[in-house]
Amino acid sequence: MPAEFSLIDAIARRAAARDDVVLGIGDDAAILAVPAGRQLVVAMDTLNAGVHFPEDTAAADIGWKALAVNLSDLAAMGAQPAWCTLSLSLPEPGAGWVDGFLDGFLTLAALHGVALVGGDTTRGPLSVCVTAHGLVEAGRALRRDGACVGDDLWVTGAPGDAAGALAQWRAGGERDAALRARLDRPTPRVEAGLALAAVAHAAIDVSDGLLADLGHVCAASGMGMEVELDALPASPMLAAAFDPGQRRVLQCTGGDDYELCFTAAREQREGIAVIAEAVGVAMTRIGRVVPGDAVVALECDGRRWDPPRRGFEHFAD
Ligand code: ADP
Numbered sequence: 357m358p359a360e361f362s363l364i365d366a367i368a369r370r371a372a373a374r375d376d377v378v379l380g381i382g383d384d385a386a387i388l389a390v391p392a393g394r395q396l397v398v399a400m401d402t403l404n405a406g407v408h409f410p411e412d413t414a415a416a417d418i419g420w421k422a423l424a425v426n427l428s429d430l431a432a433m434g435a436q437p438a439w440c441t442l443s444l445s446l447p448e449p450g451a452g453w454v455d456g457f458l459d460g461f462l463t464l465a466a467l468h469g470v471a472l473v474g475g476d477t478t479r480g481p482l483s484v485c486v487t488a489h490g491l492v493e494a495g496r497a498l499r500r501d502g503a504c505v506g507d508d509l510w511v512t513g514a515p516g517d518a519a520g521a522l523a524q525w526r527a528g529g530e531r532d533a534a535l536r537a538r539l540d541r542p543t544p545r546v547e548a549g550l551a552l553a554a555v556a557h558a559a560i561d562v563s564d565g566l567l568a569d570l571g572h573v574c575a576a577s578g579m580g581m582e583v584e585l586d587a588l589p590a591s592p593m594l595a596a597a598f599d600p601g602q603r604r605v606l607q608c609t610g611g612d613d614y615e616l617c618f619t620a621a622r623e624q625r626e627g628i629a630v631i632a633e634a635v636g637v638a639m640t641r642i643g644r645v646v647p648g649d650a651v652v653a654l655e656c657d658g659r660r661w662d663p664p665r666r667g668f669e670h671f672a673d
């Protein structure tokens with residue numbers, strides 16, 4: 357049997373079922389039952405070796421991350437994840453590598469009840485592309501274009517850890533394993549996104565850098581934002597590994613955080629504290645929505661701070 361088909365068989369054997377999967381792996385396409393009154397939310401993200409993860413990343417971590425970044429997009433839309441597809445480009449059809457990859461991928465899929473329903477397997481440079489499909493009540497998705505003047509700006513968790521890990525990896529010196537785990541195994545804020553859909557006006561997940569991603573919300577909403585630098589929550593390990601100046605750059609421009617940034621009316625402050633407690637994820641107010649069209653980062657004395665760059669852009673240099 358050609359290696360491609362034995363690999364697909366191995367994948368199919370390990371993929372979990374769901375009642376709403378009418379037809380999964382094995383035919384020309386999958387058939388999925390979308391419940392009445394729901395809308396389908398679809399996200400796709402690719403991970404390329406050396407671009408989206410260091411070349412030394414374990415197969416299981418690549419598997420986890422490939423799904424995590426997609427579930428993070430669904431979380432930012434307030435969607436309930438349901439199904440996914442997986443395109444694998446592999447330099448060699450290594451069953452061992454695929455098994456390791458599936459360990460990470462399917463562990464995260466099981467945590468969120470997501471069924472792998474199809475994909476594609478090809479030979480080429482190591483690259484993984486995933487689509488994730490989720491469901492929302494019709495018309496209730498969280499979008500980038502709903503921010504209102506006067507809204508609070510919030511962030512989940514503590515941004516900057518993944519960028520800190522990458523900076524340490526690039527420097528080649530001492531490396532903190534807990535920071536590296538945040539780079540390799542980001543936590544998609546799925547439950548937070550679902551709960552916030554009822555109270556937030558706009559949301560985005562932070563993949564390319566906090567200031568850059570907030571810029572997308574501003575552009576979509578036709579608004580400006582002020583970010584208070586001193587309000588940005590830092591994890592203890594990030595604070596221990598970097599001085600305040602470096603930390604600020606990592607937190608504002610690093611990316612790969614997969615935290616959610618969202619805006620909500622002031623009246624929602626207590627409700628958001630309740631949600632944070634219920635889902636077990638810290639939520640911190642870091643600024644506000646203002647008239648204008650730009651994201652401005654402010655020192656505690658109100659002076660404006662400009663980072664060396666705003667975030668990660670492909671093809672930028
Ligand atoms: P086709 O040539 O008709 O596109 P394939 O031979 O590529 O079909 O795939 C056969 C079946 O295996 C399809 O159902 C496809 O979705 C599934 N499949 C292929 N690769 C993967 C993968 N990496 N992960 C999950 N399902 C896969």
Ligand code: MG
Binds near residue numbers: 383384
């Ligand atoms: Mg076909």
